[in-house]
Amino acid sequence: MLLLTGATGSVGRALLRRLTATAEPVRCLVRDPRGLGSDRVRVQIALGDLADPPSFRNAMRGVTTVVHLAAAIRDQPAGSIEELNGIATWRMVRAAERAGVQHFVFMSSVAAARHDRTRFLRAKALAETAVLASDVRHTVLAPSMIYAPGDMFITLLERMARLLPVMPVSGRGQALYQPIWAEDVADCVMAALAATPGQFGSGNGHARFELAGPQTLSYEQIVELVLRAAGRTRRIVNVPTPLTSRALRVVEALMMSRAPATWDEAELLEVSMLSKIGTADAAGLGVTPRAMGEVLGA
Numbered sequence: 341m342l343l344l345t346g347a348t349g350s351v352g353r354a355l356l357r358r359l360t361a362t363a364e365p366v367r368c369l370v371r372d373p374r375g376l377g378s379d380r381v382r383v384q385i386a387l388g389d390l391a392d393p394p395s396f397r398n399a400m401r402g403v404t405t406v407v408h409l410a411a412a413i414r415d416q417p418a419g420s421i422e423e424l425n426g427i428a429t430w431r432m433v434r435a436a437e438r439a440g441v442q443h444f445v446f447m448s449s450v451a452a453a454r455h456d457r458t459r460f461l462r463a464k465a466l467a468e469t470a471v472l473a474s475d476v477r478h479t480v481l482a483p484s485m486i487y488a489p490g491d492m493f494i495t496l497l498e499r500m501a502r503l504l505p506v507m508p509v510s511g512r513g514q515a516l517y518q519p520i521w522a523e524d525v526a527d528c529v530m531a532a533l534a535a536t537p538g539q540f541g542s543g544n545g546h547a548r549f550e551l552a553g554p555q556t557l558s559y560e561q562i563v564e565l566v567l568r569a570a571g572r573t574r575r576i577v578n579v580p581t582p583l584t585s586r587a588l589r590v591v592e593a594l595m596m597s598r599a600p601a602t603w604d605e606a607e608l609l610e611v612s613m614l615s616k617i618g619t620a621d622a623a624g625l626g627v628t629p630r631a632m633g634e635v636l637g638a
């Protein structure tokens with residue numbers, strides 16, 4: 341039995357399609373099974389929440405492999421960014437050890453760092469430390485920016501382009517990314533799952549892969565590309581970081597969880613997420629990531 345968290349997300353949906361085509365039974369830890377779409381009839385469902393440790397301890401029964409994708413880039417009513425990403429992953433690893441799980445696959449970020457300016461990347465670094473310290477065989481996947489047509493990020497940009505005469509970009513928009521398509525990430529996860537212990541990484545079966553797309557693009561170039569794909573022409577206007585931060589904090593205070601964007605999310609678009617080895621790890625897994633313009637049809 342394989343336990344998948346984050347099955348309703350961009351990578352999760354792409355991965356679940358691949359997993360349900362294999363013989364291994366899949367259990368999905370979800371807050372709301374409707375997010376699984378038609379795949380919900382092909383999997384076992386464990387209702388649960390990263391903020392509710394007993395829910396994922398129960399979901400771990402009889403599980404040999406965990407793929408932990410669930411994450412939150414904004415605070416939720418039941419837990420902060422630190423709790424949902426850092427502490428929940430630590431707890432999930434402990435639960436996996438107790439349940440006798442044989443392989444724990446964790447999606448980190450290539451930019452995870454203990455002293456990063458963003459809360460999310462600091463929390464991911466803590467989570468990664470917990471995974472790396474575990475004796476359970478583990479695979480860490482550390483991607484740059486992940487995108488998929490119709491995901492929340494691209495949908496938000498398209499909506500802004502429809503509603504606004506100009507396209508606001510927080511700060512200088514010069515942070516650099518190697519965007520990788522969620523479908524390519526899912527192929528990498530499948531390859532990592534199929535690997536025999538010790539095939540990659542150290543002899544003890546632990547491995548870490550950096551996942552990057554073939555191009556290095558600034559945030560501003562990514563916005564231009566999404567606009568082109570959507571058939572819109574908008575002038576990009578750089579909004580000073582302190583102004584964006586203040587404005588989004590006000591929006592969040594007023595709209596709470598309905599806020600279209602939060603400062604914690606916007607700040608992530610001011611931090612470069614680069615792998616020095618580019619597509620090498622993906623290639624090692626037998627995957628050739630496609631360029632963003634090609635995927636979006638720009």
Ligand SMILES: NC(=O)c1ccc[n+]([C@@H]2O[C@H](COP(=O)([O-])OP(=O)(O)OC[C@H]3O[C@@H](n4cnc5c(N)ncnc54)[C@H](OP(=O)(O)O)[C@@H]3O)[C@@H](O)[C@H]2O)c1
Nearest residue numbers: 346347348349350351371389390409410411447449485486
């Ligand atoms: N997207 C990127 O640019 C990027 C970059 C680096 C690393 N990553 C990492 O890659 C992984 C997959 O990313 P993604 O883009 O596929 O993520 P995503 O589309 O944002 O999906 C997040 C998933 O986490 C689930 N989730 C959120 N809060 C939860 C909670 N409290 N309890 C249980 N589940 C919860 C969501 O479920 P609901 O349907 O219930 O909301 C959803 O399935 C994540 O670990 C992410 O941090 C992503």
